[in-house]
Amino acid sequence: MRRLVRACAVALALAGVACGGGGSAEVKSAPTLKPADPVAVKKMITGVERARDGKTKEAIGLLEEAVGKDPQLWEAHYNLGVLRAQTGDLDKAEDSLEKAAELAPNAEDVAVALAEVRRRMGEPDRAMQGLDDFVKANPEALAARTALIAASRDAGRIDKAIENAREVLVRRPGDPLARAELALAHLERGEVDTAQLLIEEALKAEVKSAVAERTAGLIALKRGDDAIAFQHFAKASEIDPKDTTARLNIGTVLIQAGVYDKAEQEFRAVLQVKPDDIDAMLGLAAALRGQGTHDKQGPYREAEKVLQHALELDEDNINAMFNLGVLYVDFLQEPQKAKPLLKQFLSKAPKKHPARPGAEKRLAGIK
Numbered sequence: 001m002r003r004l005v006r007a008c009a010v011a012l013a014l015a016g017v018a019c020g021g022g023g024s025a026e027v028k029s030a031p032t033l034k035p036a037d038p039v040a041v042k043k044m045i046t047g048v049e050r051a052r053d054g055k056t057k058e059a060i061g062l063l064e065e066a067v068g069k070d071p072q073l074w075e076a077h078y079n080l081g082v083l084r085a086q087t088g089d090l091d092k093a094e095d096s097l098e099k100a101a102e103l104a105p106n107a108e109d110v111a112v113a114l115a116e117v118r119r120r121m122g123e124p125d126r127a128m129q130g131l132d133d134f135v136k137a138n139p140e141a142l143a144a145r146t147a148l149i150a151a152s153r154d155a156g157r158i159d160k161a162i163e164n165a166r167e168v169l170v171r172r173p174g175d176p177l178a179r180a181e182l183a184l185a186h187l188e189r190g191e192v193d194t195a196q197l198l199i200e201e202a203l204k205a206e207v208k209s210a211v212a213e214r215t216a217g218l219i220a221l222k223r224g225d226d227a228i229a230f231q232h233f234a235k236a237s238e239i240d241p242k243d244t245t246a247r248l249n250i251g252t253v254l255i256q257a258g259v260y261d262k263a264e265q266e267f268r269a270v271l272q273v274k275p276d277d278i279d280a281m282l283g284l285a286a287a288l289r290g291q292g293t294h295d296k297q298g299p300y301r302e303a304e305k306v307l308q309h310a311l312e313l314d315e316d317n318i319n320a321m322f323n324l325g326v327l328y329v330d331f332l333q334e335p336q337k338a339k340p341l342l343k344q345f346l347s348k349a350p351k352k353h354p355a356r357p358g359a360e361k362r363l364a365g366i367k
Contacts, residue, residue, distance in 0.1 A: 040070035044079065051083055059083055067096075074103035078110050085117050088276040088313035093117045106138060112147045122316075124154035135164075142168055142175075149181040153188055161185040176206045180215040187219060195219050210240035217249055226253055244270045244277065251283045260290035281310040282319055289331060300331050321345040322355050325362065335366040342366075 047062030081096030217232030236246035
């Protein structure tokens with residue numbers, strides 16, 4: 001029964017996270033678990049089926065019942081964590097995934113999902129550390145090691161990102177994701193030419209790689225070539241229609257070009273696939289804002305609702321706070337509504353956040 005349950009659990013991997021593919025060196029000692037409670041297993045499997053049908057709330061309820069019935073059913077904790085993350089409930093998602101990791105310390109999909117949640121919580125150091133510990137215990141866990149590359153970049157540990165990318169490529173020389181991550185690491189170091197060469201190799205190795213096309217687009221953006229970037233992002237979406245990251249990038253390029261109506265379409269397409277994607281909400285709000293005027297405030301009001309919803313999902317999202325504050329001050333002429341948002345932004349944003357001066361200036365102008 002444990003083998004059957006494992007297969008059901010993997011099916012609900014977080015979007016954008018690769019599961020399996022690596023070894024599972026038994027370095028950490030897993031706790032001895034009792035045989036799974038059959039009632040709990042049935043509830044979990046039904047929950048997975050409900051999730052596949054788009055009935056997320058019902059699925060979460062069934063998985064909560066499953067872990068209540070059998071607290072050692074780590075697969076249910078994992079699936080519950082995945083679904084909670086998909087709905088934006090990151091604190092509870094982390095709790096569920098930490099419990100799954102405690103019960104199954106060598107489960108690669110759990111380690112990767114937990115790191116992804118921590119990354120989304122704005123804690124790249126913890127994401128990196130958890131993955132680093134995991135790959136030390138499981139050196140052949142390539143999905144976790146590849147996730148570690150991105151986590152290391154997010155944490156500002158570029159040398160560590162490059163080191164782990166090379167480790168993946170030693171074991172899997174043609175891996176387009178590892179090549180793309182290595183290119184991005186060099187891009188972070190300002191080595192644009194090296195990044196370009198690496199991504200060209202990745203595109204030659206696998207012609208139809210959405211991740212390589214997406215990375216090529218980011219490198220083109222860094223070079224200031226928006227048209228080439230757009231072509232790469234469009235190709236990534238063509239290769240993988242569910243590639244929401246490529247659509248986010250296309251939307252960003254369109255906003256920079258002032259083509260707000262087309263940008264709106266891209267961000268809405270992302271939200272159809274991932275309704276809780278905060279980045280897509282921020283992009284959509286910007287696209288709507290660009291279509292409003294003093295006499296036509298409908299787009300402004302829709303942008304307001306989008307940003308309010310983003311803050312309902314993630315009340316500590318400083319980008320949503322700032323953008324809603326700007327909307328109130330600069331576009332809707334409702335500065336008093338902006339005041340608490342800008343104050344909260346300044347209390348939470350890092351000292352070197354690029355939006356700080358703008359927030360301080362606007363706040364100072366509110367009487």
